[in-house]
Amino acid sequence: MMLSSHNSTPRSHVALHASLINAALIVFLSLYPFSGWTDNGLPLFDFLFYPLPYYTRFFDDLVNLLFYVPYGFSLALIRAPRWLGWCLALLLATLTSVAMETCQQFLPLRVASNLDVIYNVAGAAVGATLATFPLMARVWQQCQQLRRYLFVGDSSADYALLLIGLWFMTQLNPAIPLFGMVIFPEGLPQPYVSPLSDAQLFLSLIEGGSAMLNLAGSLLFLTCFLRQRQHQVRAVLYFLLTVVVLKLITAGALLKPALFFQWVNLNVVYGLLCGLLLVWAVTRGQRWPQTIFALLCLLLSQVVVSFWPLSVFQPDVLSLFRWRYGHLLNMSALVALITDLWPVGAFTCLILSVRRQLNH
Template sequence: MSTSLPDKPRSLLRRYLVAGYAVFIIYASLTPFTGWEEQGLEFWAVLTSPLGLTYTGFDALSNLLAYFPFGLLLALTFRTYFGNAASVLLATLAAVSLSVAMEYLQMYLPMRTSSNADILSNSCGSLCGGLLAVSIKRRAWFVRVTQWRIGLFRQGNGVDFGLALVMLWMFAQINPSLPMLGNVFITEPAYRMFIASPPEPFSPWESLAVALNLLMVGTLLLTLLRTRRHVAVGLMLMLGIVALVKFIAAALLLKSWALLLWLNSEAILGIVIGLLLITGAAWLPPPRLIWATALAALSYVILANWVLDSGTPSAAMRLYHWHFGHLRNYNGLSHTVSLVFPLLLGGYLWWARASYKQERE
């Protein structure tokens, strides 16, 4: 069954998600962004080399899955302006263009390898994502979900950007080598808790970082939702999803003794404090709520960058029982996102403040 959406201002959420996902791909493809040099390679030779020369099934699957959401988001965005066939074609061409650009730039990074098989896998992933997008775009359930989102959240400047920030925040939290809502990487010395060794001392600063992290996203939801009482349900749903995905990722990726290290006492205390602070913030009028969110973001930046030592993403690799470079890239990406999120939140708050001023006028 299919239907159509009523006429309404076009949402910018998909465009923000497309832009954000493109940045993710660039980061994962070109990190660590150092050691650029000419290696005497010809890109045409890379494109015409035998497929699968040094390629594995894992490489093919990971590249296909990496570009599948990108093709999906691109096709959903293009479908607003074009028909099904044109949307799939444009989405695939855009994704392939980015893939080709990344493979070309990787020729200048000694730590990376350019491959035509990567381009083929990425193309298949984006094509599959595009085909799925046009198949669900007019489905009744998809339209109902879209209408539910429109009715649940405020309309105004920056709301779509705020929703994209919520999704970005959730992406940064599902890393199993980080404590629940924390930013300090778990490292192998934590293994001493399972043998006859003194336990690591409790860190109140880490609890405070968790509380501020939760307060940031909680107050962000307070500025986005039409009805503030929905924040409690939204937060519980988000925390439940993060915990579930984090547990599944830990079960699949981490060594058995590290399965539940992400749920430590600092994280639990920080979540409780964060929920109490959000309850108090819910009573603030919009202007003061924006200032409270900005203060929480500033405090988190200071704490994460100048008080806590978060370690290096590579140090957490000892927790994993498989050591593909994709995981190192993901650790670095999630760590970067957690540090950049407060700055992006500041940009949203400036936007939201202008919107509240317009509403009062």
């Protein structure tokens, strides 16, 4: 969700869209599940002047800080000069945080906190400083040079990089398999009528098929924006390594120790191997076939997932974790939201890319 440009006009639009995406995620995470609204009768902004809470949770404070870092980063890139972008980022982040905490006063499962506002604004300040601090200018200049060297020059590649950053967030739930889009079949809803006589085989095919199509679609989404074919292998390896590291970190932090490898099984492994073979075959060709196949894989992945009968929120899935129940629901809901909306953004970006290729 972070960007690396300060001056160019197309990139400023990407920064604006990144800010809107970050704001939408913040609203969702702050107010989910959007139910049980009640008026407690307290003055709206009194919580801002309460004494700071004596007992705090390190994890909550860390999330409040980190979630606003990309928000402040993208806000700071909307306007130039740097000092104006930094001030704008802090102002808008402060207004966003105060608005979210104020709304939480009307939710029975939420508590409005002035400490949360402090951590939110501090995170935004860190992000804005990283985006505008003069000592970081050389770093971002190198990032821009690397982007121009590796990826195609049109703005669709900028949006693709933004979407790739969002895609990694779909892998943050270790109860969902590696590159998978469905949870493991711990049980079947009853009554359940399978399209195949063997219901377990049908679920295994969906499990492996969704992993294959998600891997192929996401990797082809990446490779079709690369400038030269020689960069494909390295880009794919880095992409795969990042996903595996994310799964290892989230599994170690969230799952019970005995369930550390809950996110992988033979069905998923077979699906991933088939997906890699498909990517290898498609990337032998030019850019436009990769773009078309990326569209097809993403479309078919949605079709396959539509046959899955289980919910990611069922109790036997939540029992895999060692987190608090409320945190699990928020995290699972956020990942599910991004997973549902990401293909829409990817389709749009790929269609924009196809139009650019046809025009050239």
